Amino acid sequence: MTKNIKMFSVAVLIALVICFTPCISVFGFVVPDPDKPTSLSMTLKYSGDDVLYVSGAEITLYKVADCKTTSSAVSYDLTSGYAASGLDLDGKITQSMIDDLVKYTDANSITGITKSTDNNGEVAFDGLESGVYLVSATSLPDGFSSFVPFLYYLPFFDQDTGAWVYDGVAEPKISYYPPVDITVKKVWNDDGKDRPASITVQLENEDGIVDTVVLNSANGWKHEWTNMRADKKWTVKETNVPKGYQVTYSSAGLDFTVTNTAKLIQTGQVQWPVPVMVFAGSFLICAGILIKLPGKKKDEE
CATH class of the missing domain: 2.60.40.10 (Immunoglobulins)
Structure with a gap:
């Protein structure tokens, strides 16, 4: 009887351990x-x-x-x-x-x-x-x-x-990456007569447009961005290039120059003298031939 009670007690103890210790399986x-x-x-x-x-x-x-x-x-x-x-x-x-x-x-x-x-x-x-x-x-x-x-x-x-x-x-x-500074400068190659009061430049990298600035005479046509990420590929782009100008870009490291050059104005050429000159030239050639023929016949006689 005592042995059975001990075995029962051990079984109950094992069951309690299993029930109240979920971190250990059977x-x-x-x-x-x-x-x-x-x-x-x-x-x-x-x-x-x-x-x-x-x-x-x-x-x-x-x-x-x-x-x-x-x-x-x-x-x-x-x-x-x-x-x-x-x-x-x-x-x-x-x-x-x-x-x-x-x-x-x-x-x-x-x-x-x-x-x-x-x-x-x-x-x-x-x-x-x-x-x-x-x-x-x-x-x-x-x-x-x-x-x-x-x-x-x-x-x-x-x-x-x-x-x-x-x-x-x-x-x-x-x-x-130590932060870097980026500069942009506008250069005009024109006579200044049709130059706009300002232009807009975008700073871009592989993620897209980072910032947009306006350049004008008040800021000396230049701008500087400071503490920019050095691990990015930076470029600048002028938006809405003024009519009559062609834009080119150059850089020395992260110092960018945007140059606007005035396009050459092509004046219209007068076309009406061309047919007249062609006709006149043809007439002179024919006249020369006619004048030369009598002289040639006379020489042959």
Whole structure:
């Protein structure tokens, strides 16, 4: 009787352990606790000749998938915002897929959690739900660019310790380009009589039109843009070129010159003398022949 009671007590204890410890299955497979809060801390810095910490960068987390668990398995279900994204979390995730996910996020105006880095380039997201997060920079200070977006699983399984890690730490890749200054100058190649009072110039790069300025005599027909990104390909373009002028562009580095040259005016030519001159020429030729013939006959006699 005592033996049966002991066996029953052990069975009850095992049942209680199974019921109140969802992280361990009956088969010994460890699964995470999906209800336990997670966090993600990041440090943004550029390690070149000098270490530069990125202060004031806006980092945004977008929850892409929810973490689901059973007694023996972990799965991730796309959230409603990303259900139509076509992302397959069960397959291999490439950087191009993540870049497409960023475009999908922007195109569908999906909102996330945004925080800014401090003076040490650090930012922390606490109290996060378990799941998969897209990490992207929505704003970077001047000079910093090329933040590489990435996916982060919270929690994630640490192969070395054999445990689930609920507090993640990341150091995203980032590039730094010292800001540059860009100048544009207007040069006129004309007599000044038909010159307009002003012209408009656009500053452009591969992303499109960045700024539009008006050049005139008040600003010396020139303009300077300061603290511009050095990793962009900059060009200038004059809009609505004045009638009667031809525009050409030249540059020395990021110093652009826009030259407007007045076109030569072609005056009309009087056409009526042409037929008269042709007729007169033909008449003179015929007259010359007629005059020469009698002389030729006389010589033959």
